[in-house]
Amino acid sequence: MNIAQFRQSFPEFADDATYPDPVVQIWLTVAVSLVNPLRWVELTDIGVGLVTAHHLALSIRDHKTAAVGGVPGQVAAPQTSKSVDKVSASYDTSAVTIDGAGFWNSTMYGIRYLTMARMMGAGGLQV
Template identity: 40%
Template sequence: MMCNPDQVAVDADHVVTTDDFRTFFPEFCDATKYPGNLIVTYLQIGVQFVSISRWQQSWKLGACLFAAHELTMGTIATKAAATGVPGQATGIVSAKSVGPVSKSYDTSSAMFSDAGYFNLTTYGQRYWYFMRLFGTGGVQL
């Protein structure tokens, strides 16, 4: 098997590429903001968290969702660093006020009580949702 810097190979039959990632998530197509080597780094980690025997044909989606979550978390950290507080932990904003105007959101319907860190992005929430489905053998009650 040839070594390609734009792909992660689990074995000869299971390869995920930056093109696969960008096909699933075209919002990450800007190679300047989201370079291929960074995507590959997160895909390398993601394939370790996705059981091919459970996810089957959807395993690429799982690895890509994991990578998208991590890229988004990196973007959040970059924005925090721009304010002079790199690595600052934040939660999900459920209310915001500007002067006399305020707006709040009910985030409970979009969060999983046991997902913790993965609740911080929509990609993480989707990863968690599918992980739970595939982790239980595809049975949903």
């Protein structure tokens, strides 16, 4: 998968001002190391794309935090409840997170990747 293919498959990352090509390429390179084409076969590009999208989503979160004077790179867990005045809301994050997935639970791309990766690793493989 190259940058153009990634942007076509994941159009939410099409803005090259927000997601510059060199940054996309860094995460594509990382992703290739995490997705075994012998297991993913025709879904390899999807796996590479999901890993790349996961890292880009985390990267832009850090970029936006730094832009307003915050400290980038801080760990943020899914929010489970929030109260403002007399209104409160809570969410069942266990419905959309994976037990033991840690870092991959930080974005929906990571959750999708890990879900698929676990399926790719299941069962026997004959070459």
